[in-house]
Amino acid sequence: MKFETLMLQTLFGASLLVCLLVLGAMLTSRATVASVAAGDAPTAVAAVTAGTAG
Numbered sequence: 001m002k003f004e005t006l007m008l009q010t011l012f013g014a015s016l017l018v019c020l021l022v023l024g025a026m027l028t029s030r031a032t033v034a035s036v037a038a039g040d041a042p043t044a045v046a047a048v049t050a051g052t053a054g
Helices: 004-028 033-053
Strands: none
Touching: none
16 A cells, blocks of 8 residues: 555656646747747648549
């Protein structure tokens, strides 16, 4: 029982740490909506062009 409890506590701690790191990265990100949309524009245009060509 002790081993299982230790494993569950370790998993909980690791999961909490990952969640906090991801949340922190999202909150401190400097990316704007325009820059993200501009970054994906060539892929979207290529997909639309390929779909209408055939």
